[in-house]
Amino acid sequence: METKITRRDLLNGIVIGAGGSFLQAYSGRAVGNPAGTAGFEPNAMPSYYPPTLTGMRGSHDGSYEVAHALAWQGQKPKTYETLDEHYDLVVVGAGMSGLAAAWYYLKEMAPETRILILDNHDDFGGHAKRNEFHYKDRMLLSLGGAQNLESPSSYSDAAGSLMIDIGIDEQAIAQMDANTPDNFVLGGKLNADVGLTVPEKDQHLTLGGHWLKFFHGRGDYQSAVGKLPIPDDQKETLIAFFGGDKDFLDDLSLTEKWDYVNSVSYNQFLFDRVGLSKETIPILNAHLVILNGPSGWNHTVLEAIMAGSPGLRAMGWLADFVDSIAALLLDDIAG
Ligand SMILES: Cc1cc2nc3c(=O)[nH]c(=O)nc-3n(C[C@H](O)[C@H](O)[C@H](O)COP(=O)(O)OP(=O)(O)OC[C@H]3O[C@@H](n4cnc5c(N)ncnc54)[C@H](O)[C@@H]3O)c2cc1C
Incomplete structure (x- = not known):
């Protein structure tokens, strides 16, 4: 049978498995223990590695107590810490939207622009994250949330430029294609074996x-x-x-x-x-x-x-x- 969906169509349509490495560009100081959540400092724990915290975790302990106390009991946090810091932009939420907003802002502004990205969870990425399972000396990698970049060929110029900026360009896709064995359904090889x-x-x-x-x-x-x-x-x-x-x-x-x-x-x-x-x-x-x-x-x-x-x-x-x-x-x- 003649191939009806070509590799090219697919690469124009779906890119699978974008990682989080581009976020290194943001990596500044991670600020744990926000005011009023004493003890919530997940990144200070020696075992801190969110990809292995698998399962349906949702909003984990430490991420909602302050907001709930304020909303339901009208209780404001007992302690505040005044930070003598200045930021040009404060983004609340380090999911794709917040990270992209920070990126676009940084592009428009001078390189020394200071951006603070706040998140009340123990990892960045929001609904798009990575899950790792370790079993009998094997690491099994799975999606913890979003996996596919749907139809990037129809992205607006603004969204398309973000992909290019973070390194998901034609060269990266060609490299992913070259690195993927023929019998793996990854990087556009939809016609490959599905074990x-x-x-x-x-x-x-x-x-x-x-x-x-x-x-x-x-x-x-x-x-x-x-x-x-x-x-x-x-x-x-x-x-x-x-x-x-x-x-x-x-x-x-x-x-x-x-x-x-x-x-x-x-x-x-x-x-x-x-x-x-x-x-x-x-x-x-x-x-x-x-x-x-x-x-x-x-x-x-x-x-x-x-x-x-x-x-x-x-x-x-x-x-x-x-x-x-x-x-x-x-x-x-x-x-
Ligand atoms: C299982 C699954 C599979 C998916 N697959 C795909 C896919 O293949 N392709 C696709 O395009 N999309 C997919 N999606 C959808 C995609 O993941 C989401 O649309 C996208 O991640 C939403 O990003 P966001 O930044 O808008 O919101 P979120 O990812 O929800 O980010 C919000 C951020 O705000 C933080 N936050 C919340 N409250 C507060 C607060 N009070 N203070 C500070 N921070 C706060 C959260 O911790 C989070 O980091 C999938 C989603 C799921 C759950």
């Missing part, structure tokens, strides 16, 4: 291959499914499901199918209709969890399919036809 990681008792089994294609019954999905650590009858069911050998909703009319996919959870569908066991279902949930957070118990069938989960080919001829049209447009799932 599958299956949770096992005390470790994870990672299986190579283009599982996005296999999910849609394309490529050598039978052999790939054959390598999964599941019973033979579950392998046969998965092969029929991926390949669209059967309509698992064949007792429903078209309107009833539409109601079903909009009201039943994806995992319930896999369990009741497809016949997958509760041990097999997590295999099909991994990418939903990575992409959206919740598992297939919290997605309707349609929501899961729209997120790329398998199933469209196994709901009758019309759905199979839609899947084929999608394959014509998206090289990712084409055979």
